[in-house]
Each structure stands twice: as C-alpha cells, then as structure tokens.
Amino acid sequence: MAAGLIISAPASGAGKTTLTLALARAYRDRGLRVQCFKSGPDYIDPGFHAAATGRASVNIDSWAMDREMIARLVSRGADADIVLAEGSMGLFDGVAVRGVLGTGATADIAEMMDWPVLLVIDVSGQAQTAAAIVTGLRNFRKGVRLAGVVLNRVGSARHKDLVRGAMTDAGIVVFGALPRHAQISLPSRHLGLVPAEEQAEVGGLIAESARVVTEHVDLDAVLQSASAWSPPSTPCSLKITPPGQRIALARDAAFSFFYPHMLEAWRAAGAEISTFSPLADEGPDANADICWLPGGYPELHAGRISANMRFRAALRAFAETRPVHGECGGYMVLGTALTDAEGARHEMVNLLGLETSFAKRRLHLGYRIAELAAPMLRHPASARLRGHEFHYSTIVAQPDAPLAIVRDAAGAIVAETGSRRGQATGTFFHLIAEDR
Structure with missing residues (x-):
C-alpha cells in the first residue's frame, strides 16, 4: 500500500x-x-x-x-x-x-x-x-x-x-x-x-x-x-481515441511538449508510434498513417527548421495523402511563416496559411473546450475536446477554415480557433481529454 x-x-x-x-x-x-x-x-x-x-x-x-x-x-x-x-x-x-x-x-x-x-x-x-x-x-x-x-x-x-x-x-x-x-x-x-x-x-x-x-x-x-x-483494483481505460494506427510523432528540442498520458492511451489502444526529428532534417515514417507535431520551442529554432528542406518536403508529401496535425508550436510550423524574437521572418512548411510572430509577444493561457467544425483524426464533427493553451506567440494571419469553435473555461469564445486545409489541421491548445 x-x-x-x-x-x-x-x-x-x-x-x-x-x-x-x-x-x-x-x-x-x-x-x-x-x-x-x-x-x-x-x-x-x-x-x-x-x-x-x-x-x-x-x-x-x-x-x-x-x-x-x-x-x-x-x-x-x-x-x-x-x-x-x-x-x-x-x-x-x-x-x-x-x-x-x-x-x-x-x-x-x-x-x-x-x-x-x-x-x-x-x-x-x-x-x-x-x-x-x-x-x-x-x-x-x-x-x-x-x-x-x-x-x-x-x-x-x-x-x-x-x-x-x-x-x-x-x-x-x-x-x-x-x-x-x-x-x-x-x-x-x-x-x-x-x-x-x-x-x-x-x-x-x-x-x-x-x-x-x-x-x-x-x-x-x-x-x-x-x-x-490504495488505487482501484480494476482501473478503467483512459478513453482517449488515438489519431491513427501508425503514428509518426515529431520529438526533439523544438517539439517536446506532449502529455505523457496521451502516449500511454494511444499505445494502450493498440497504436504504434514512431518518432522523427525535424531539427535533424528528418521526415515522418513513410509507413505511418498520420503525423503529429506536438508543441515545444520552434520559435527558438525557426531558422534551422526553415533551412531543413528535406523535412519540409517530406511533410508536404506526407500530407498529400494522409493527415498531419500540429499542436501549438507544431501548428506554427505547419503554417506559412514564423517571426522570431529578433524580428526575422522564417518560412515554415506552408500546409496551412497561419502566420505567427514571437516578436509580438502576448501571453495566451488557460483551459480550452473545442467543438470541432469538421471531422478531425477519428473525431467526428461537433466532438468536444478539452485542452490547455499556453504560449506567447501571436497570430499575424489565420486565413484557413476554422477547425473548431474554441471557448475558454468560462465559455467565452477565443480567437485561436485552429485551422484546417486539405489533410492538415492544427490548434493552439494541447489536447488533454475528450468529453464523453
């Protein structure tokens, strides 16, 4: 005990x-x-x-x-x-x-x-x-x-x-x-x-x-x-839907923000996870059926990410036939450009029209409830997802169709709706759990 x-x-x-x-x-x-x-x-x-x-x-x-x-x-x-x-x-x-x-x-x-x-x-x-x-x-x-x-x-x-x-x-x-x-x-x-x-x-x-x-x-x-x-003797499942059967997950110093229970839930549901490093100019596993870019510190590595043409080309090729999703920093990298703290503008992957700036900093912090406007990664339209947003980057442009209606914990609608275009989706909030 x-x-x-x-x-x-x-x-x-x-x-x-x-x-x-x-x-x-x-x-x-x-x-x-x-x-x-x-x-x-x-x-x-x-x-x-x-x-x-x-x-x-x-x-x-x-x-x-x-x-x-x-x-x-x-x-x-x-x-x-x-x-x-x-x-x-x-x-x-x-x-x-x-x-x-x-x-x-x-x-x-x-x-x-x-x-x-x-x-x-x-x-x-x-x-x-x-x-x-x-x-x-x-x-x-x-x-x-x-x-x-x-x-x-x-x-x-x-x-x-x-x-x-x-x-x-x-x-x-x-x-x-x-x-x-x-x-x-x-x-x-x-x-x-x-x-x-x-x-x-x-x-x-x-x-x-x-x-x-x-x-x-x-x-x-x-x-x-x-x-x-003493914990319960027969604990239930985590009840989190994995986004695919074979998941390519970006993991390095620029993409390190991921809740451990999410990986546990995916694996418990039978998903297979392979990792790759965008900072090492690697692309997602060609055998994966979905690619996920978590949050992290892309604003500290924007020049290197922009210069890694093999990573960018591989991700664009992947997105032609399979879903790619980005959370927070991963969402920023899926966009057109990221301006760093010194004001330098760096081209990103351009799967979404999002453009962000770390030079114009403003704290975005709090719980989020997202009601999906369209199906996303095995979640149907109108599914409610619970998460949390924490970043200092600001949106310069967010022209694509909104991914969801996103509200804060008090129910007020926030501007960071996420985006969707073709096979690419992204959000500024990190998924924690699903409403059941």
Missing part, C-alpha cells in the same frame, strides 16, 4: 518543483519506490519527475478529466512506497467555472484522493505572518488536510526561529527550513523550466537538491505524514 502526499504552496514560485524533485530523489536514494504525479496541465514537470524517480510521471487534472480517468492514471502508483503529487500555482487556484470534476485546483486532487498537503512556504520578506497565511490555507476548505510545511528561503537562524515559533503556536508542523543561499534552483525560460531532456546536468542538479533537503528537512516525519492509499 502506497502513502500519498500533495506538495503545494500559496502561490507559484515558492519552490514546489524543487522540493518535489529533492524529496523524490532523497527517498529513492533510501531504496524506496517513488511515484510522482503533476496536478494540472504542465507538460514539462513530469519529465523532471521521471529523472528524479526513474518512473514515468503523468498529469492528473480535475477540470479536464473525469474520476475514472484519474483513477486509471494514479493506478501506476499501486506498487510505490510513496506517491508525491506536485501541485500547480497556489493550493486553491483554479478557474471560475467548474469543469468535469472541479476547477483544476490542486485542492481538488488533494480532497479527491484524500492525500494530505505539504506546503512549501517562501518566507522571504516576512516572519510570523507566514503562520497566518498557512492557518488560512489550513482552514479554507473542509476535506483538504494539511500535513505541515517546509519553510523556504529562510534568511538566518533568528528568522527561522521567529517563523517556526509562530507556526508552532498555530498548531502547524514544520518539517524543515531551507536557507535562502541554497543554490538548488533549476534553469527556466519563457514557458517554464528548461525541459529535463535539454539539460545534461539535470541529474546533478536533482542530486544536489536532494542533498540540501536531506540536510534541512526531517524526511522521516514527512514520510510518516503521508496518508495510506
């Missing part, structure tokens, strides 16, 4: 990912089987979880997923000694309108799974007030249990004593305190952390994080605070 724990915070930037990775590696170093999950729509953190634990991590999401799907995903933790689920944003932060099960808040998963919450608190710039904040979080919602806190960015021994004393007076367990000068941060860029597969030194960074946390946090007490938990 596994023990489960949610790692959360009052806000983003408090140190959730670093603490999760450090605890995961520290427990693994003790010989424990550690299973991580990510609450919410983040396609980068699961890669770091896998690097820390040696086990694949997946997203679980109360807005996009139903209870059966979440049960199926968390069943991978059945043989673990400890389950660590990393939250997103602040503990109770979600959208205003409920989705399938909830608002997407970390607290939804904590209550649903009955996993107590370990809060990491950035106490820089405050002392006793930190205890008031934690007390408010502890009492805010029935059904969400607080295990205790780890203090982060503590300035001095006196600072630590002031905060710890106030926490103790409020009946809050303090598992440890991490000093402000500890160098355990991970490199980041405009869409979050630099992906784990791009960092040759990621193992060393996680190991150093584990060393610091082992020195300053009571690992035994944290482990004992976790709640005993």
Whole structure:
C-alpha cells in the first residue's frame, strides 16, 4: 500500500518543483519506490519527475478529466512506497467555472484522493505572518488536510526561529527550513523550466537538491505524514481515441511538449508510434498513417527548421495523402511563416496559411473546450475536446477554415480557433481529454 502526499504552496514560485524533485530523489536514494504525479496541465514537470524517480510521471487534472480517468492514471502508483503529487500555482487556484470534476485546483486532487498537503512556504520578506497565511490555507476548505510545511528561503537562524515559533503556536508542523543561499534552483525560460531532456546536468542538479533537503528537512516525519492509499483494483481505460494506427510523432528540442498520458492511451489502444526529428532534417515514417507535431520551442529554432528542406518536403508529401496535425508550436510550423524574437521572418512548411510572430509577444493561457467544425483524426464533427493553451506567440494571419469553435473555461469564445486545409489541421491548445 502506497502513502500519498500533495506538495503545494500559496502561490507559484515558492519552490514546489524543487522540493518535489529533492524529496523524490532523497527517498529513492533510501531504496524506496517513488511515484510522482503533476496536478494540472504542465507538460514539462513530469519529465523532471521521471529523472528524479526513474518512473514515468503523468498529469492528473480535475477540470479536464473525469474520476475514472484519474483513477486509471494514479493506478501506476499501486506498487510505490510513496506517491508525491506536485501541485500547480497556489493550493486553491483554479478557474471560475467548474469543469468535469472541479476547477483544476490542486485542492481538488488533494480532497479527491484524500492525500494530505505539504506546503512549501517562501518566507522571504516576512516572519510570523507566514503562520497566518498557512492557518488560512489550513482552514479554507473542509476535506483538504494539511500535513505541515517546509519553510523556504529562510534568511538566518533568528528568522527561522521567529517563523517556526509562530507556526508552532498555530498548531502547524514544520518539517524543515531551507536557507535562502541554497543554490538548488533549476534553469527556466519563457514557458517554464528548461525541459529535463535539454539539460545534461539535470541529474546533478536533482542530486544536489536532494542533498540540501536531506540536510534541512526531517524526511522521516514527512514520510510518516503521508496518508495510506490504495488505487482501484480494476482501473478503467483512459478513453482517449488515438489519431491513427501508425503514428509518426515529431520529438526533439523544438517539439517536446506532449502529455505523457496521451502516449500511454494511444499505445494502450493498440497504436504504434514512431518518432522523427525535424531539427535533424528528418521526415515522418513513410509507413505511418498520420503525423503529429506536438508543441515545444520552434520559435527558438525557426531558422534551422526553415533551412531543413528535406523535412519540409517530406511533410508536404506526407500530407498529400494522409493527415498531419500540429499542436501549438507544431501548428506554427505547419503554417506559412514564423517571426522570431529578433524580428526575422522564417518560412515554415506552408500546409496551412497561419502566420505567427514571437516578436509580438502576448501571453495566451488557460483551459480550452473545442467543438470541432469538421471531422478531425477519428473525431467526428461537433466532438468536444478539452485542452490547455499556453504560449506567447501571436497570430499575424489565420486565413484557413476554422477547425473548431474554441471557448475558454468560462465559455467565452477565443480567437485561436485552429485551422484546417486539405489533410492538415492544427490548434493552439494541447489536447488533454475528450468529453464523453
């Protein structure tokens, strides 16, 4: 039987990912089987979880997923000694309108799974007030249990004593305190952390994080605070339709954003997946019956993608007879041109009329519901797909027929409708689940 724990915070930037990775590696170093999950729509953190634990991590999401799907995903933790689920944003932060099960808040998963919450608190710039904040979080919602806190960015021994004393007076367990000068941060860029597969030194960074946390946090007490938990004995299927039987999937530093549960669902449904690298000037497998370009960082590699004529020609030839789909960055590459941060315009594959610019940056972020205007990759017209959009690129032109009517979580229509032309389709949102 596994023990489960949610790692959360009052806000983003408090140190959730670093603490999760450090605890995961520290427990693994003790010989424990550690299973991580990510609450919410983040396609980068699961890669770091896998690097820390040696086990694949997946997203679980109360807005996009139903209870059966979440049960199926968390069943991978059945043989673990400890389950660590990393939250997103602040503990109770979600959208205003409920989705399938909830608002997407970390607290939804904590209550649903009955996993107590370990809060990491950035106490820089405050002392006793930190205890008031934690007390408010502890009492805010029935059904969400607080295990205790780890203090982060503590300035001095006196600072630590002031905060710890106030926490103790409020009946809050303090598992440890991490000093402000500890160098355990991970490199980041405009869409979050630099992906784990791009960092040759990621193992060393996680190991150093584990060393610091082992020195300053009571690992035994944290482990004992976790709640005993057993997943369903007969989990259901993931209920995600694979886009084809033989799928050619672009995978490299420009095309790395893909939810792990999607690949799992495709393979569980019998699909075969082959990968290729556009950055290496490779084309899709000629034996595939559909090609999928996921999101990533094409804006950082636009010149190279534009110069890779073999890739561009192979993809255009593929699209003459078989479907090609792009998500976010993949959608941008299927278009006519991409303008990079320096203002240089680069020709793309030209399967769609979309033109985008990273020089004109504006944040696009949030859950999306798409109602298809035409059939797409085994999905019939009017099918409803749930996903998430997160990018800074702006649309210069989007002349093709819209792929879908796309709404945000509150039901408001958004301009990023996606496009369709011939065998090519694309969206700015990343697919998470299907409405059933």
